Structure formats: C-alpha cells, structure tokens
Amino acid sequence: MERDVQQEVDLPLTYYELLVLLSKNEHGSLRMSELAELTHTKPSRITHAVRKLTEAGFVERRHCETDRRSWFAVLTDQGREVLQRAGAPHVASLRENLLDLLTPEQHDQLLDISRTLLAHLAPADPLAREKTPTNEVRELRAEL
CATH class of the missing domain: 1.10.10.10 (Winged helix-like DNA-binding domain superfamily/Winged helix DNA-binding domain)
Structure with missing residues (x-):
C-alpha cells in the first residue's frame, strides 16, 4: 500500500x-x-x-x-x-490488499477484534476511539 x-x-x-x-x-x-x-x-x-x-x-x-x-x-x-x-489509488490499494481478501463475515470479525484490542490498549484515549480501524473500515465500505 x-x-x-x-x-x-x-x-x-x-x-x-x-x-x-x-x-x-x-x-x-x-x-x-x-x-x-x-x-x-x-x-x-x-x-x-x-x-x-x-x-x-x-x-x-x-x-x-x-x-x-x-x-x-x-x-x-x-x-x-x-x-x-x-486518494483513489490508496483506497483501491486498501481494497485490493485488505478488504477484497475478506468475506463479509471476516470483516465483521475484524471489526470485533479491533474493538476489543483498542478498548484494552487505549481505554481512556478519546483520540484512539475516534480513529479506530473499525471506523476506517466503515469509511472504506461507505466509499466502495
């Protein structure tokens, strides 16, 4: 990427x-x-x-x-x-190298795992909650 x-x-x-x-x-x-x-x-x-x-x-x-x-x-x-x-090449690269490799079920699992890890690693950090892999994947899904 x-x-x-x-x-x-x-x-x-x-x-x-x-x-x-x-x-x-x-x-x-x-x-x-x-x-x-x-x-x-x-x-x-x-x-x-x-x-x-x-x-x-x-x-x-x-x-x-x-x-x-x-x-x-x-x-x-x-x-x-x-x-x-x-922007467009970056989103295409993310899609090709990450999102397209996973099934919808795996996307959901990745989101759940990300939430769990972030809750543990940065429980008091509002900035970490703002820009999580979960939110980034949602943004990518919305763009696609």
Whole structure:
C-alpha cells in the first residue's frame, strides 16, 4: 500500500496519513502535539515529518495565537491536491490488499477484534476511539 501511494505522489505513507489527518479537521490544521497524540508518535518525529511536508509545500507551520509556544500544522492547497491525486489509488490499494481478501463475515470479525484490542490498549484515549480501524473500515465500505 505504501508503494502505491509513493508511486502516485512520491510521499511515504506516514506523511500521506498526516495529510489525511489534517484534511479531516474543519480548518485543515492541528496542533503539532495533537498530531503526535493521534499518531502515537514522538513529537520530534512529527516535527521532522512536518518539516519535510513544509519543504514540499504541502503544509505550513503557524504559531498558535493564544499560546505562542504551540505550533499548528496547516494543510496547503498543494497538500489538498496531493491528497486528491493519491486518494483513489490508496483506497483501491486498501481494497485490493485488505478488504477484497475478506468475506463479509471476516470483516465483521475484524471489526470485533479491533474493538476489543483498542478498548484494552487505549481505554481512556478519546483520540484512539475516534480513529479506530473499525471506523476506517466503515469509511472504506461507505466509499466502495
């Protein structure tokens, strides 16, 4: 799946996923600390990734007006274009390499297993409940 995204837009899958997270926010922006929480990644890795995305023109960094210590990553128009170009091939790859391999019953089992694991691994983390494999599979099913 990463190869499919890289072939389409020359972007690592993890960077693509950061762009997706930004695009799902109403203003196309998130605090850097929120990106780290959502991705369960160290802030230093997010800083590095956002720097690379900024150099590519896909993201801008902006100071938070209410807390000058905080930074926002903001999706640019060029970043939105990259998401549009990579979106269809990424969904097709997910379908081909994951969803099409499973029967409807197996989809349901996967959802149940995902819920159980996430409830155990992140019981108090509302961000983890927001973006679960369960919700992602539902979104993919809706797109298909």
